[in-house]
Amino acid sequence: MTFDECAAQALMEITSRPPLVFVRGEGSWLWDHTGKRYLDFVQGWAVNCLGHSPPAIVDALARQARRLITPSPAFYNAPAMQLARQIVEHSAFQRVFFTNSGAEANEGAIKLARKWGALHKAGAYEIITFEDSFHGRTLATMSASGKPAFRDLFEPKVPGFPKARLNDLASVERLVSAATVAVMLEPIQGESGVLPATDAFLRDLRALTRRRNLLLVVDEIQTGVGRTGRLWGYEHAGIEPDIMTLGKMLGGGVPLAALAATEGVSCFADGDQGGTFNGNPLMAAVGCAVMAAVLAPGFLEGVAARGAYLMEGLSHLSARLGLGEVRGRGLLAALDLNQAMAPKVTEIARDAGLLLNAPRPNLLRFMPALNVSTEEIDAMLALLEGSLHSALEP
Numbered sequence: 001m002t003f004d005e006c007a008a009q010a011l012m013e014i015t016s017r018p019p020l021v022f023v024r025g026e027g028s029w030l031w032d033h034t035g036k037r038y039l040d041f042v043q044g045w046a047v048n049c050l051g052h053s054p055p056a057i058v059d060a061l062a063r064q065a066r067r068l069i070t071p072s073p074a075f076y077n078a079p080a081m082q083l084a085r086q087i088v089e090h091s092a093f094q095r096v097f098f099t100n101s102g103a104e105a106n107e108g109a110i111k112l113a114r115k116w117g118a119l120h121k122a123g124a125y126e127i128i129t130f131e132d133s134f135h136g137r138t139l140a141t142m143s144a145s146g147k148p149a150f151r152d153l154f155e156p157k158v159p160g161f162p163k164a165r166l167n168d169l170a171s172v173e174r175l176v177s178a179a180t181v182a183v184m185l186e187p188i189q190g191e192s193g194v195l196p197a198t199d200a201f202l203r204d205l206r207a208l209t210r211r212r213n214l215l216l217v218v219d220e221i222q223t224g225v226g227r228t229g230r231l232w233g234y235e236h237a238g239i240e241p242d243i244m245t246l247g248k249m250l251g252g253g254v255p256l257a258a259l260a261a262t263e264g265v266s267c268f269a270d271g272d273q274g275g276t277f278n279g280n281p282l283m284a285a286v287g288c289a290v291m292a293a294v295l296a297p298g299f300l301e302g303v304a305a306r307g308a309y310l311m312e313g314l315s316h317l318s319a320r321l322g323l324g325e326v327r328g329r330g331l332l333a334a335l336d337l338n339q340a341m342a343p344k345v346t347e348i349a350r351d352a353g354l355l356l357n358a359p360r361p362n363l364l365r366f367m368p369a370l371n372v373s374t375e376e377i378d379a380m381l382a383l384l385e386g387s388l389h390s391a392l393e394p
Ligand SMILES: *Cc1c(COP(=O)(O)O)cnc(C)c1O
Pocket: 100, 101, 102, 103, 104, 106, 134, 135, 136, 137, 186, 190, 191, 219, 220, 221, 222, 247, 248, 257
């Protein structure tokens, strides 16, 4: 198969892509149109929690597609009911609404918080979010995001998202007013470079929001469903938020996301929220398969153990090559290169057969499948070290 330049031109340009077409995937491995094989530590952007085309997901899709693809969101379907039950049974929340993307889940969380403010807080609508945060690409979620590149895009933004500084409680307190209804954050800022909210900050934020009668919304689109070695990222801090959003790994590669809330906060009236594909049984059946795998005995312990193994390997490598900090939790890790060579390293690594992500010019991010093996981590570290040596050569 050759690369079809004309067909590539038919796609709207939204990012610079290498002239490769990925045609097949299996576990931690991807193959391009020339037959070349790559070890994949991007995994669909932290999405394929069980790797590429795992049998559990292929079977769930095939079985459900034969039975029922969608009856319409105006009727109950069994997979959506079962998946909602699974999430409720294993979380601090009692109600779930399914969406087709993370941004749409966050959009729903924003609407739910505003509705709650209209009903219970005299129309308070402001949601305090954080500098450098990422919540999605709809107009409201871009407005909620603190990503500097979004600042001047698509003006005017949706109002009502004052920005505080992560791990700085005073910066949040200064923004609280009668108009404030909620505080929303990622337990670990993913897109801005794997920057964790500390457990102490999350606990302080929970205490502050309770004291001031504000909702605490956690965007767990990157940290939820086992990525950090616990089912949800907020568990590490021992807190219970009011609203949580999920995406990425919930569908294990298919478009599935969700908004979960406590009973007291679930105040949508009929007609306030919906969507044609929301909670369709085809995607929900995959979500059930993902949850069953992640909740299987020993799975999350394995994520934590291999996450520690990955972090230790990266730390040794960083020490040997005189690079910077290694940070993260579970199988969401980052290596600071201390210099703006991350895009060059990802290119060299790709040529060598390793797919990596550079969320910042100086930073590499690692988001393998949650069932990645220690042998695959070793293979990644070896390919990475070679690529770093090449990049560091004068
Ligand atoms: C990826 C991501 C989103 C957006 O999800 P989409 O499915 O791309 O809309 C929102 N928040 C966080 C923390 C994310 O990592």
